[in-house]
Amino acid sequence: MKFDRLVEWIYRSRFYQTFFKDRGLLGEQLMLLHPGKKKEQLLEQYHCKKIREFLICCLVCLLLAVCGVVWGLYQRQQLEVSFVERPSYHQGDRQETLEAVRQDGTKETVSLQLSERVYTAAEAKERLKEAMDLLDKAFLGENSSPHRVDLPLVFETEPLEGVVVQWMTDQPDVLNSAGQIADSFAEEAGELVQVRAVIACQQEEAVYTREVMVYPLRKTDGEAFRRKTDHALEKADQESLQEEGFSLPEQIDGETVIFRKRTGKEFWFLSLLLFLAGILLYICRDERLTGETEKRRAQLLADYPGLVSKLTVLMRAGLTVQTAFGRIAMDYRRRKEQEGIYRYAYEELTLSYYEMVNGISEGRACEQYGKRCGLLPYMRLGGLLAQNSRKGNHKLLESLGQESREAFEEQKRRARKTGEEAGTRMLLPMVLMLVVTIVIILYPAFAAFQL
Structure with missing residues (x-):
């Protein structure tokens, strides 16, 4: 794609390589998180991803800026x-x-x-006449004739600008001043109602009168269904006042009904959040990389005692360093395929095993293993194994056993320290809960004392 080519061109440009070139730490972090991959490839992928996200944000901002400029020009013309x-x-x-x-x-x-x-007298009278014509056209609403009115009438209060209308009826208990038929009205023979409207425009006034024959309110299908549903829900509520809740009816008047909660869809707010999230994604990518590196470090420390223990057991059984590495690597590969796990210590160990298979000496492979892990315990382990390979140290098993015991003790100390830190972090919330509880208990007493 042309966009991807643009991203690659920016990455390879002299300007980007001069001012944004990796100073060493970023590349090392990427290599720690992706064992076996080349530093240049990882850096290119990482920077291209950042450039791509930045360009997308810039394009969106440019589009908004263009819209703002166009709108500003339009407003400027309008403001003159x-x-x-x-x-x-x-x-x-x-x-x-x-x-x-x-x-x-x-x-x-x-x-x-x-x-x-201020209208002239002639203009006011003309507007009154226009308003009266509009009122007469809209008066019946959905009713077909004034001789049978069973739906609400349309009582407009401001048919024209500057014209005010006040409505009234001689039987408000049948037809109110808003044109609504009373729900309680049930006279099947109908009732004759006189409607009167006072139309005013400045000092000029006119009176509009109509007579209508009002019948009980005709229910539309939706209105009738809502009334039946309201009645069924109210009945279910009243019959279960002493219970924790009540089941909604599955049928209303023989019709199957499914109830759902209504939720608002604030798409504009979501779009704004996504836009801000895109900007934060670019800004915080380096911080996330640092966080992933810290997680890798914690995982390596957690896996170290078990790894040393496995090596000790296998080498006590008479296996060489390469064979022990191969056994552990194959076991990890099988577990990775079955359980989907990913452990950095075993990934690096697998890489070292393949280096031995490809002809690199055991000593050098072990040293490289410790350096790639980047932690002092692994460097110490790599040094022990390399020393055994080069000098044939007969005390290797004893040294590995000592290393295993120290690793487990160190793991216990870290676990104890982590627990103490967690307890310290929980202290403030617990104190706040205690204060809230004391306030809840003492407030009624103080309130009663003041009374």
Whole structure:
């Protein structure tokens, strides 16, 4: 892909190699985490991944910047005003702040008080007439005739800007001032209701009247279902007041119903979080690499006693260093395939075994093993094994046994120290819990004392 080629070109550029070239520590950390791979290959993959993430963030920012510039140009054109529209009648006065730019380029800030518009008497009457026509068209709503009204009427309170309407009926217990038919109204023969609306525009007023025949509210399918569902849920709630909860009905009026909790989908908030996460991913990648290196170090220390013990047992049985390494490596490989484990100490040991198979001497392979692990215990172990290979040290088994015992003792000390640190970290939460408990117990007593 062209994007990947761009990433590789940036990585190989003289500028990047000059200012962002690895100073040694990063490459060593990558080699520790990926045994057997070349340093140059690991560095290229790592830096290319960082460059790729950075470019994606830059492209997104560039897109946002372009949108901002376009919007700014649009706003600039919109902000250059030569005509100010005043508030309509009944909206109240409005104050605006303008910036006056003089010929020499200096800018002055001025305040403008805009009074609401005042219609002439003829304009007010014309708007009243238009409003009355609009009210008459929208009045019936979904009802087909004023002689049978069984659905809510439409009572608009501001059909036109500057025109206010106040509705009333002569039977509010049947039809209220919002155009809603009372749920309790059940007169099948219907009821004649007179509707009156006072329309006002400044000082001019007009009266709009209609007579309608109101019948009990016709339920739409959705409304009827909601009412039946509400009734069923209310009944189930009242019948189980003394229980911890109640089961929702599986059927409503013979229809199978599945209830679900509604959840909001704030996609815009999620998008913002993902964008910020992408930036943090680039910034924190080096810190994550350091954290992975620390985890590797802890894993190596944890595996050291067991590894030394295995080597001691195998070499006491008469196996050579290479054969013992091979036995442990094959056993680890089998466990890795079956259980999916990944242990750095055994990965490095497997690599050393293959080096011996390929012709590297046992002494050198053992020393390289200790250096690649990078910890003092492993370096000491590599030195012991290399010394045995070169000088035939007959005290190797005794030295390995001593090393195994010391390793287990060191592991116990680390476990004890870790437990003490965990206890210290738990001390503050426990103290806070104690304080909260004391406050909960003593507060009622102090409150009663003050009363």
